[in-house]
Amino acid sequence: MRCCGPACTTVGVPVSSDVIVTGTCATGSKNTSHITITPKDAEIQSLTFYFEIMNGKSNLISLFADVKILDAMESDFSHLVTEKVDLSSPNLYYKCENEGNFSDNKLAFMYRELKVQAFNVEDGKFSENGVNCETDVGPIPAPGCSPVNIYSVLNGNNTCIVFKGSIQLYIPYISKTGITTEVVSLPAVYNVSGECNTTLNGLYSQQMVIRFYDAWTLTIYFSSEKIQETDLLSAGTAVDNYYISQIELKYDYNNVLFKDAVDSILGKEMSDVAANLRKLTTNNNKSYKCQRETTFHLQNGLSMVTKDLQYQAFKTGDTADFSDEVNCEKEEDRHYILYIAIGASAGGCLLVVVLVVTVYVINKRRKYEQLTL
Numbered sequence: 366m367r368c369c370g371p372a373c374t375t376v377g378v379p380v381s382s383d384v385i386v387t388g389t390c391a392t393g394s395k396n397t398s399h400i401t402i403t404p405k406d407a408e409i410q411s412l413t414f415y416f417e418i419m420n421g422k423s424n425l426i427s428l429f430a431d432v433k434i435l436d437a438m439e440s441d442f443s444h445l446v447t448e449k450v451d452l453s454s455p456n457l458y459y460k461c462e463n464e465g466n467f468s469d470n471k472l473a474f475m476y477r478e479l480k481v482q483a484f485n486v487e488d489g490k491f492s493e494n495g496v497n498c499e500t501d502v503g504p505i506p507a508p509g510c511s512p513v514n515i516y517s518v519l520n521g522n523n524t525c526i527v528f529k530g531s532i533q534l535y536i537p538y539i540s541k542t543g544i545t546t547e548v549v550s551l552p553a554v555y556n557v558s559g560e561c562n563t564t565l566n567g568l569y570s571q572q573m574v575i576r577f578y579d580a581w582t583l584t585i586y587f588s589s590e591k592i593q594e595t596d597l598l599s600a601g602t603a604v605d606n607y608y609i610s611q612i613e614l615k616y617d618y619n620n621v622l623f624k625d626a627v628d629s630i631l632g633k634e635m636s637d638v639a640a641n642l643r644k645l646t647t648n649n650n651k652s653y654k655c656q657r658e659t660t661f662h663l664q665n666g667l668s669m670v671t672k673d674l675q676y677q678a679f680k681t682g683d684t685a686d687f688s689d690e691v692n693c694e695k696e697e698d699r700h701y702i703l704y705i706a707i708g709a710s711a712g713g714c715l716l717v718v719v720l721v722v723t724v725y726v727i728n729k730r731r732k733y734e735q736l737t738l
Contacts, residue, residue: 416483461498518559
């Protein structure tokens with residue numbers, strides 16, 4: 366806690382074992398509650414938070430602090446902060462793991478790893494669902510703007526995986542108006558880890574894990590056609606073709622990304638997988654490049670869409686440079702030529718049928734005319 370002004374001083378709030386906690390709970394038709402923290406021996410004499418349900422929301426409506434600052438000319442400091450703060454629905458908890466504060470121009474209550482619920486507390490436990498502060502989730506790309514990121518997985522000084530592209534997640538959820546889908550882009554702020562030497566379903570594999578939006582993780586496996594026999598592959602082990610073999614997304618329904626979600630799903634953690642894939646195959650020492658959109662379908666109606674994609678796994682060397690690429694556009698061109706050939710062949714068959722029918726009708730008509738003359 367910090368008092369703001371010409372002589373600014375910071376004082377700490379003791380741990381729970383060194384304080385006495387009192388307060389009032391909202392019962393019946395009451396829509397207010399408060400909690401008072403009284404340290405047994407500290408500069409803070411008391412700290413009180415006042416809560417009220419307003420317009421269907423739980424709000425921190427004021428904060429009162431009584432402090433005796435040691436070795437100060439004016440040691441007594443008492444102040445009431447009346448800057449209202451919206452927290453959550455009265456049935457949910459409010460959580461903020463990052464640093465934040467409740468303050469005005471004289472007093473700031475600074476916190477970290479905060480979790481508070483002022484109403485509908487049962488058995489002294491937080492509710493199952495809750496909301497996050499925006500700083501926990503972090504910066505979100507503007508609608509329609511999905512950044513092109515570069516993700517790299519290292520094995521010592523060597524880069525074994527490099528993955529470039531924009532990634533969007535299409536996530537169905539229950540909103541206040543019914544079932545809908547939220548398009549969530551991977552942000553420009555993230556952390557990457559992974560495994561250069563692992564297996565998946567008995568195949569030599571590598572793994573990339575992207576962490577973003579506080580607790581979200583996107584895990585992508587790349588597998589080769591080389592079957593594990595004894596040991597795991599080591600850096601530089603030669604493989605034949607390789608491909609994307611599995612995608613898993615772990616996420617939660619938070620109020621920042623799903624603004625109109627119903628209370629019953631807020632804070633709920635989810636995990637969806639696309640297993641046994643064989644997508645975007647390329648050769649050893651080659652990268653795969655695809656600028657057009659590519660869709661991967663996961664469980665429960667969730668899908669992942671990539672664009673401006675280029676990736677390479679089972680790399681050797683200490684750079685994130687791509688090797689020569691296999692381009693999906695060229696693959697598509699070859700398929701298009703094949704479709705034209707098939708279409709032309711089918712068109713020829715149709716032309717033959719039309720000619721046969723036409724000749725038959727003409728001959729039949731001629732026979733009919735001969736009989737009537």
